[in-house]
Structures are given as C-alpha cells and as structure tokens.
Amino acid sequence: MSTYKPGEFEDKWEKVYSEKKTFEPGVDTKKKKFFITVPVPYPDGRLHLGHLYTWTRADVYARFMRMKGFNVLWPQSWHFTGGPMMGMSIRLKNKDPVAISIMQKAGVSPSEMEKFTDPLEMGLYFSKTFKNDMQKAGMSIDWRREFILSYTPHYSKFVEWQLRKLKDKGLIVQGNHPVVWCPREDTPLGDHDRAEGEGESPMLFSIIKFKHDDIVLPVATLRPETVFGATNLWVNKQISYRIIQIRGEKWIVSQEFAKKAEYQFKDIKDQGEFDIGSLLGKNAVNPVNGEELPILNADFVDKDVNTGLVMSVPMHAPFDYFYWEKIKTESPELYRKPKKVIDVSGHESLIEEAVKKAGGQANGLKEATRFVYKKETNDGILNSNSGELSGLAVKQGKEKAIDILKGLSAYDSFYEVSGKVVCRCGSRGLVKLVENQWFIRYSDKELKEKAIAYIEKMNIFPPEAKAQVINSIYNMEDKAMARRGGQGTPLPWNKDWIVEPLSDSTIYMAFYTISHIIKDIDVKEVNDELFDYVFFGVDTKKKPSKKMEDMRREFEYWYPVNLRVTAKDLLTNHLIFFILNHVALFPEDKWPRGLGVNGWLIINDIKMAKSKGNALTISESVEEHGADAVRLIAAASNGIDDVKWSLSDISAAKQRFEVMMDAVEILNDIDNKKSEIDRFLMSRMNYMIKAAEENYSEMKFRNAVFSSFFEGIDNLKFYLDAGGRDEETLRKYINGMVRLIHPVFPFITEEINKKLGGKNLLEESGWPDAGSYKQDEVIENEVSALKSTMEDISKLIKITEKKPSKIVIGIAGKELFDVYNSVVEAAKKTQNPKEIRGVLKTSGEFVEKLLKNPNRIPKNGLDRETEIKLFEELKGYIKRLFGAEIEIKESDDEKAAPGRPKIDLL
RNA sequence: GCAGGGGUAGCGAAGCGGUCAAACGCGUAAGGCUUAGGACCUUAUGGCUUAGGCCUUCGAGGGUUCAAAUCCCUCCUCCUGCACCA
Numbered sequence: 001m002s003t004y005k006p007g008e009f010e011d012k013w014e015k016v017y018s019e020k021k022t023f024e025p026g027v028d029t030k031k032k033k034f035f036i037t038v039p040v041p042y043p044d045g046r047l048h049l050g051h052l053y054t055w056t057r058a059d060v061y062a063r064f065m066r067m068k069g070f071n072v073l074w075p076q077s078w079h080f081t082g083g084p085m086m087g088m089s090i091r092l093k094n095k096d097p098v099a100i101s102i103m104q105k106a107g108v109s110p111s112e113m114e115k116f117t118d119p120l121e122m123g124l125y126f127s128k129t130f131k132n133d134m135q136k137a138g139m140s141i142d143w144r145r146e147f148i149l150s151y152t153p154h155y156s157k158f159v160e161w162q163l164r165k166l167k168d169k170g171l172i173v174q175g176n177h178p179v180v181w182c183p184r185e186d187t188p189l190g191d192h193d194r195a196e197g198e199g200e201s202p203m204l205f206s207i208i209k210f211k212h213d214d215i216v217l218p219v220a221t222l223r224p225e226t227v228f229g230a231t232n233l234w235v236n237k238q239i240s241y242r243i244i245q246i247r248g249e250k251w252i253v254s255q256e257f258a259k260k261a262e263y264q265f266k267d268i269k270d271q272g273e274f275d276i277g278s279l280l281g282k283n284a285v286n287p288v289n290g291e292e293l294p295i296l297n298a299d300f301v302d303k304d305v306n307t308g309l310v311m312s313v314p315m316h317a318p319f320d321y322f323y324w325e326k327i328k329t330e331s332p333e334l335y336r337k338p339k340k341v342i343d344v345s346g347h348e349s350l351i352e353e354a355v356k357k358a359g360g361q362a363n364g365l366k367e368a369t370r371f372v373y374k375k376e377t378n379d380g381i382l383n384s385n386s387g388e389l390s391g392l393a394v395k396q397g398k399e400k401a402i403d404i405l406k407g408l409s410a411y412d413s414f415y416e417v418s419g420k421v422v423c424r425c426g427s428r429g430l431v432k433l434v435e436n437q438w439f440i441r442y443s444d445k446e447l448k449e450k451a452i453a454y455i456e457k458m459n460i461f462p463p464e465a466k467a468q469v470i471n472s473i474y475n476m477e478d479k480a481m482a483r484r485g486g487q488g489t490p491l492p493w494n495k496d497w498i499v500e501p502l503s504d505s506t507i508y509m510a511f512y513t514i515s516h517i518i519k520d521i522d523v524k525e526v527n528d529e530l531f532d533y534v535f536f537g538v539d540t541k542k543k544p545s546k547k548m549e550d551m552r553r554e555f556e557y558w559y560p561v562n563l564r565v566t567a568k569d570l571l572t573n574h575l576i577f578f579i580l581n582h583v584a585l586f587p588e589d590k591w592p593r594g595l596g597v598n599g600w601l602i603i604n605d606i607k608m609a610k611s612k613g614n615a616l617t618i619s620e621s622v623e624e625h626g627a628d629a630v631r632l633i634a635a636a637s638n639g640i641d642d643v644k645w646s647l648s649d650i651s652a653a654k655q656r657f658e659v660m661m662d663a664v665e666i667l668n669d670i671d672n673k674k675s676e677i678d679r680f681l682m683s684r685m686n687y688m689i690k691a692a693e694e695n696y697s698e699m700k701f702r703n704a705v706f707s708s709f710f711e712g713i714d715n716l717k718f719y720l721d722a723g724g725r726d727e728e729t730l731r732k733y734i735n736g737m738v739r740l741i742h743p744v745f746p747f748i749t750e751e752i753n754k755k756l757g758g759k760n761l762l763e764e765s766g767w768p769d770a771g772s773y774k775q776d777e778v779i780e781n782e783v784s785a786l787k788s789t790m791e792d793i794s795k796l797i798k799i800t801e802k803k804p805s806k807i808v809i810g811i812a813g814k815e816l817f818d819v820y821n822s823v824v825e826a827a828k829k830t831q832n833p834k835e836i837r838g839v840l841k842t843s844g845e846f847v848e849k850l851l852k853n854p855n856r857i858p859k860n861g862l863d864r865e866t867e868i869k870l871f872e873e874l875k876g877y878i879k880r881l882f883g884a885e886i887e888i889k890e891s892d893d894e895k896a897a898p899g900r901p902k903i904d905l906l
Numbered sequence: 907g908c909a910g911g912g913g914u915a916g917c918g919a920a921g922c923g924g925u926c927a928a929a930c931g932c933g934u935a936a937g938g939c940u941u942a943g944g945a946c947c948u949u950a951u952g953g954c955u956u957a958g959g960c961c962u963u964c965g966a967g968g969g970u971u972c973a974a975a976u977c978c979c980u981c982c983u984c985c986u987g988c989a990c991c992a
Binding site: 799 | 907908909910911912918919920924925929930931932945946949955956957958972973986987988989990991992
C-alpha cells in the first residue's frame with residue numbers, strides 16, 4: 001500500500017519548472033498563445049484559502065491550456081492604494097487593538113507592524129507573503145512581469161498616457177458630484193468607512209420656497225407635484241433654527257441644515273438664531289397660487305433631515321394627514337378640508353386606507369408613506385385641483401411642477417443622504433457637492449453600444465453572468481475617476497487630483513506584456529511616443545530602439561487578454577471598466593475575449609478554525625495536506641454561487657492519490673492479459689476525456705474533477721477489484737487519467753507520469769486523445785447490467801433472508817436479445833410507444849413490458865455473447881462479494897431478460 | 907426603484923423535455939476495523955411491499971406534449987448588486 005506524503009515532491013517539480021522556465025514564456029509564433037489574468041489584489045493581510053480559490057481556478061485553466069499545446073502567459077501584480085488598505089494603515093497608526101490583533105495573527109512582528117503606518121510598507125510586506133503562498137500552492141505565474149500599480153513609476157507614465165488618450169477622445173469631462181462626506185475627517189465616506197448606514201447614498205430633494213414677508217421658508221420634498229394640495233407648513237419647536245443668507249435671500253432653516261448647506265451652497269452667511277415660536281400661527285405664502293397657509297408645530301419634523309421645515313399635504317402624505325386631523329380638534333378655527341390633487345383609479349380614499357392600516361403608529365406611518373408614494377407615483381393622475389398640472393401622470397407632473405417653480409424663482413434643490421450615515425470616527429455623514437470632479441464618460445451611447453454588441457461574442461463563464469454584465473453596461477453612468485489626496489497617479493493636467501484606484505487599473509493587462517522589458521528603460525525616456533508605438537504601432541520620429549521593438553512584438557503577440565478570472569464582486573464594476581476602456585482605446589482585435597467569474601469560498605470548518613485559533617493560512621494548509629490536495633478547492637463549484645467548503649474533502653482526495661499510486665506499483669507484477677473489462681476501462685477513458693475537455697473549457701471544474709478524478713478512481717478500483725490485470729490497459733488508463741487531472745493536481749500527476757516513463761507533463765503538452773481509447777457502448781451497457789444484477793442479488797438475499805451457497809445466473813436466450821435490440825433500435829428515432837410499435841416487426845409480452853416505460857429504453861443495445869463472457873469472467877468477483885458458488889448458464893425462464901439475468905439462490 | 911439569480915430528500919447540491927426516487931457530499935442509523943477516540947470500509951436513509959415490484963413527489967396554480975423538476979402563463983417567496991467604493 002502506498003502512502004501519500006504531502007509535500008514529498010512539490011519542491012522537486014517547482015525546481016524543474018523554474019529551471020525550464022516553463023511559466024516564463026516568450027514570443028513563439030509557432031505556437032498559439034493564451035493570455036490569462038487575475039485582477040490585482042490589495043494586500044492588506046495574509047492570503048487565505050478563500051482568496052486562493054480564484055487564483056487556483058485561473059491556474060487550472062492555465063495548465064489545461066498548456067496541456068492543450070498553447071503558449072500560456074499568466075502574470076500577476078499588486079495594487080497598493082484603496083480604502084481598506086489605507087484604513088488598516090490608519091487603524092494601526094491609531095493603535096486600534098482589533099487591527100493590531102489581526103496583524104499579530106498574520107504573523108507580523110511588532111517592529112514590522114510599526115512600519116505599516118505607511119500603507120506602502122504594508123503592501124510590500126504582504127505582497128511578498130501573497131507571492132510566497134501562491135508559489136507554494138503551485139500557481140504557474142510568470143513573476144518576471146510583476147509590478148505595482150500606482151507605485152511603479154513606469155506604470156504611472158502608462159496611466160498618464162491612457163488618460164490623455166481618453167481625454168483626446170472626449171471621454172473625460174468635468175462636473176459637480178454629490179458624495180457622502182465625513183465633515184470631521186473631511187473625506188468621502190465610503191461604505192467600508194461607515195459605522196452605520198452602509199449602502200445609503202445621496203438623494204436629490206426639491207426645495208420649494210414658501211415666503212413669510214421677505215423671509216424664505218424652504219421646505220424640502222420628493223413630491224413637488226403635490227404643492228397645490230398644501231394646507232400648512234410644519235416646523236418643530238424643539239429644534240433650534242437659524243437665519244442664513246443665501247443667494248441674497250434670508251432663509252429660515254434648522255441649525256443642522258445651516259451647517260450641511262455649506263457643503264452644497266456657496267456664500268452662505270449665518271445671521272444668527274431664529275425664534276421659530278415667533279412664526280407659529282402666522283401664515284406662509286404658497287408660491288404657486290398665493291394661498292396663505294398657517295405655520296404649525298409638529299414633533300415629527302426631524303432636525304437631521306433636510307431643512308427642518310415641511311410642506312403639509314394631508315391628502316397625499318400619511319404623516320401630514322395624521323397631524324392635520326389632530327388640528328381639527330385642537331384648533332378647529334385653523335382647520336379646513338384638505339384638497340386631493342392626485343387620483344388613483346380603484347383607490348377613492350387611498351390616504352384614509354393607508355393611515356387606517358398604520359394605526360397612528362410612527363412605524364406604521366412610515367410604511368404607509370412608502371405605500372402611498374409607490375401607488376401614486378406609478379398609477380396617479382393629477383386632477384383638476386392642481387392647476388396647470390392637471391391631467392398629467394405623476395412622473396410628468398413632477399417635472400412640470402419643478403419648471404413652474406423655477407419660473408417663479410421659488411425652486412432650489414438639496415442632496416440629503418437616503419438614510420442615517422455615521423462615520424467610524426463617530427460623526428454624522430452628510431452630502432458634499434464636490435465641484436469640478438473629473439468623470440470618465442461611460443454614459444457615452446456609442447461606447448456602450450459597441451461594448452454590448454461585442455460582449456455578446458465574448459466567452460463568459462458561467463453564461464448567466466453575461467446578462468448581468470450587459471445590463472450593468474446598459475445602466476452605466478459617468479464615473480468619478482479622481483479624488484483629492486491619497487495615493488496614486490496624479491491627473492496629468494491637474495496634479496491636485498489623484499486617479500482613484502478603479503480608474504487607473506482598467507487596461508493594465510497591456511502593461512504586463514512589456515513590464516519585464518520597460519523596467520530597464522530609464523523612466524525619463526518613457527513617454528507617450530513610446531506607448532503610442534508599442535500599443536498602437538504609431539511611427540516614431542527616430543528609429544525605435546531594440547527594446548521598443550521587443551515590447552511592440554510582445555504586445556502584438558500576447559494581446560488581447562483571452563481570459564480574466566475573478567470573483568463576482570468585480571463583475572459589475574471593474575470588469576465593466578476593463579471592457580469599456582479597451583473598447584474606447586484599442587481596435588477590436590485587442591479587446592478581451594473571455595471572463596471567468598466565481599463566487600465566494602466559505603471555509604465552514606468551524607472546528608478546525610477553533611482548534612487553530614484562526615482561519616487556515618495557505619502555508620499551513622499546504623504543509624498539512626499538500627498543495628495538490630489543497631488545490632481541490634478549484635473544484636468547489638461550476639458557477640458563480642458561493643460555496644461552503646469543508647476541509648474533510650481534502651482527505652478524500654489524498655486517499656484517491658494512494659489508489660493511483662498503488663495501481664502504478666501493480667504494473668511491475670503483471671503481464672498482458674486482456675479480458676472484457678479491459679474494453680470497459682478503455683471506453684470509460686474515452687468518455688472521461690471528452691467530458692473533461694468540455695468541462696475544463698467552460699470552467700466547470702467541479703464537473704471536470706468529478707468525472708476525471710472521482711469517477712476515474714472508481715473505474716480503476718472496479719477494474720482491479722473485478723480482477724483486471726492487463727499491463728497495457730492499466731498503463732494506458734493511468735496515463736490518460738494523470739493528464740486529465742494534472743491541471744488540478746500538478747505535482748502528484750507529474751510524479752506518477754514520471755514513474756510511467758514520462759518526462760514532464762507540461763512540456764509534453766500531452767492532452768490525451770480520446771480517439772486512442774476505443775468507445776464501446778455495448779460493454780458499457782453490459783457492465784451496468786452486471787452491476788445492477790449484483791444489486792438485485794443482494795436485494796434478494798435480504799428479502800429472502802437466505803444465505804445462498806450457490807447463485808445461478810441465467811442469461812436470456814438469443815431471440816429475446818434480438819427483440820430487445822430491435823426495440824432499442826426503434827427507440828432511437830422516437831420514444832413514443834405507439835410509433836415504436838408501428839416500426840417494430842415483432843410484438844408480444846416482452847415488447848409490451850419494455851414499452852411500458854419507453855423512457856427507460858437505453859440508447860444502446862446489448863450483446864448476448866459479451867454478456868455471457870463478462871459474467872463468466874467476473875465469476876470470481878461475484879463469488880467474493882456474496883461468498884457463494886456462481887454458475888452462469890443459459891435460461892429460458894420468463895424472468896430472464898437481456899441485461900437482466902434470472903437469479904436463483906440455492 | 908432598477909437589474910441579476912434562486913425555491914428539488916434532515917441539510918448542501920446535481921439534473922434543465924424521455925434509463926429521475928432523484929447523482930455526489932454532509933448528517934443520521936447499523937455493522938466491520940480499533941485498547942478507546944479519530945480516520946477508514948460496508949450497508950441503510952420518501953411510502954408501501956417476504957423475488958429483483960408498486961405508489962407518490964421537485965415553491966403554488968394553470969397550460970403545451972405520447973412524455974415536464976425541465977417548455978409557456980399567473981402568483982407566492984428568498985438571495986445578491988447599484989459607483990467615487992474594493
């Protein structure tokens with residue numbers, strides 16, 4: 001018995017690969033090329049099995065393509081900017097105990113950790129550990145081409161070149177842009193910087209300027225079209241109000257709004273406190289119709305939301321309705337019947353309905369508001385109470401109302417966060433209107449159309465992801481591509497702005513083709529002329545240098561990217577920018593050809609995690625189980641779903657390695673001795689090769705490993721158990737199997753291949769040829785007949801509670817086989833019983849029995865001679881399993897059917 | 907709101923017009939091995955059935971077909987993403 005020792009020969013094969021430079025391919029025009037990439041990670045901690053999932057999938061594909069004879073390039077680099085990395089660095093600077101403990105667990109010494117207050121140092125440290133772990137796990141990466149985005153100076157030149165090209169094409173524009181902002185840290189407040197309010201975003205509100213004398217009372221609303229239905233204004237006595245000067249007007253607003261407004265309006269002057277009580281009971285003028293509306297108190301008015309003044313439209317807003325009805329009893333002299341301005345057919349009294357359902361509870365009223373808003377927005381028509389808006393659908397009415405208000409100089413707008421946002425620093429997030437932000441114009445219609453038409457032609461695995469990509473592009477808006485401060489490449493035309501990390505990493509795969517050459521060129525000589533020559537073939541003023549020619553050749557040979565492998569979190573952002581930038585900048589033959597998208601790998605082995613104190617790192621896993629076994633993660637899923645992964649699967653792999661190793665040992669002791677099951681094993685390999693080919697090419701690695709490895713081992717075990725001992729067959733089978741599973745298990749397969757007399761699987765490019773393994777449907781069917789007969793025997797033994805000393809297996813007569821095969825033949829064209837009967841020359845009980853379940857008629861027939869021979873050959877095998885003498889004979893018993901012999905237990 | 911993907915045994919998950927009571931894995935039960943535990947091996951795991959059989963299921967309802975988990979329609983329900991952030 002062989003024992004699989006993890007790691008026994010991994011170093012040896014790593015050395016072979018590195019000496020032969022197997023993973024450092026050059027331009028070889030004799031071979032077809034394949035260029036595969038995985039997006040740059042932001043190294044802010046140790047690589048773990050969950051991350052490795054994506055890289056392993058890429059590696060499996062890369063090795064598969066090498067086996068198929070392609071010249072495969074797979075480089076890898078890093079990105080050192082990005083919020084999470086900066087965040088970790090800042091947290092370490094602040095001596096955050098959680099952050100420190102994460103670093104300790106990652107094995108970082110205190111002296112190293114001190115340096116991490118510079119995110120660059122952290123990136124350098126962890127990218128080294130990433131690289132080391134990837135190497136240990138057998139990633140076939142060309143490390144000569146490694147560089148660091150936003151840090152390698154040559155790359156920054158490349159980004160500048162790219163941006164100038166985009167700008168030349170009119171794809172970069174400037175504009176104002178609302179951003180959720182932390183006022184204390186004075187930075188944008190991204191989702192991961194938030195203690196509360198993930199996913200909340202800026203929302204544009206209309207401001208309608210009501211007036212009291214010369215004072216403006218600005219109310220914020222999402223529903224300006226209801227302004228004709230206003231009965232009053234609400235303010236809240238418990239809120240502090242201030243008077244501010246804005247655009248030459250005096251506005252009364254909440255203290256909070258006065259602060260927030262500074263982030264969205266220019267030239268605001270705070271003119272001090274305002275006693276809101278002085279306005280209560282006074283009137284405000286509705287700009288659209290001059291109606292005088294009372295200003296009243298209501299405690300639902302929130303100081304943190306908008307201006308602190310609310311327009312009350314009882315018939316269309318549940319809160320207003322609820323409080324307005326109270327006025328009826330509290331101050332009947334002020335009450336008047338509210339006007340309904342929107343009709344929804346089928347809902348005569350929508351508001352009463354909604355409020356009744358809410359039961360007067362604040363939560364219920366919120367729910368009711370949502371209900372009314374939805375109903376009226378979708379199905380509402382503005383009625384004759386709403387002046388010039390009457391007859392319009394609510395959506396159109398909204399636009400018209402805004403126009404009318406603008407015409408009356410009574411309109412403004414304000415961005416408010418869609419929900420409460422709190423920064424990690426504790427202060428409340430607000431919306432800042434960033435002025436003159438730079439955008440990439442992804443909204444460009446022509447660009448979108450070109451991209452979408454092209455994506456239809458791309459290979460996207462799994463295919464469901466394609467619809468998502470297309471839809472994301474369809475909905476694409478302009479993307480803010482720069483930020484003030486931080487790390488990265490400054491905008492070439494305005495150094496105050498830094499290109500943000502998703503926008504400087506859209507076409508860097510092109511840089512991989514030249515990164516190992518350009519690094520030896522003085523960065524001062526790296527300019528747009530160089531890049532234009534290398535990437536576009538534009539003539540240079542002087543004759544291009546040798547290095548430049550080399551780069552041009554590399555780019556022309558390797559580009560485009562054939563496959564980009566990534567987890568699904570990048571699907572609707574980075575991958576979209578990746579495609580759109582290629583479409584914008586390069587000719588179509590340089591656009592990416594394929595995407596492979598996977599879900600998350602969830603390591604769910606809690607016990608293991610507990611005993612180890614933390615999630616398993618790559619080096620620990622590889623040391624314990626061996627790189628090959630760990631790489632089984634590649635087979636976790638076929639698609640984009642998240643997968644729970646249990647480490648116990650790993651030992652299942654190890655055991656099967658040993659079965660293969662045993663089979664190789666046996667080869668020394670056996671000769672050539674063919675029998676029926678040899679036909680079976682060869683036929684299985686024929687099927688396995690075809691299945692593997694299809695599954696690997698579509699990145700269905702779960703299926704690939706299943707059919708080539710787990711089933712492959714099962715076949716092998718069956719063959720050996722059944723007494724198969726033909727050296728040629730066995731050798732040929734193992735030889736095929738080793739090739740099929742090499743992409744997933746590179747080291748053990750190289751080792752076994754060597755034992756079989758091979759040299760180096762990747763060098764041999766030895767993807768097996770299905771044609772050299774004979775497909776044989778008859779033997780496949782007869783073996784399953786044998787297997788099901790054995791199942792039947794054990795079933796019978798159980799039912800009869802008899803321990804037979806002899807089992808007689810009666811094979812059906814020739815006539816039945818003929819009938820059976822003719823039914824099978826007829827069923828190839830149709831499985832409709834009526835039609836089969838029409839085609840058949842014979843009829844009778846046996847035919848009717850078969851036709852009772854037409855869908856169970858197999859695709860291929862049976863052969864009586866083979867059946868007899870097979871059962872005779874495997875007599876010993878059957879005997880061993882049941883501990884009884886076996887006799888095979890012919891039988892004319894009615895129970896004996898082709899593929900289903902009569903069984904007698906004696 | 908917009909978009910994408912689901913609902914199959916105790917659980918995870920395959921199947922996507924016809925050998926489907928439903929692969930495979932986990933869990934559970936019995937047995938073997940073992941000083942014991944773990945690991946491993948065998949068997950069972952919808953219901954009924956003392957001869958290899960029968961019956962009923964794939965979120966709900968309806969339709970197309972000789973044949974539907976698979977195709978079409980309606981409904982219920984769950985998950986994911988929505989940008990200056992990787």
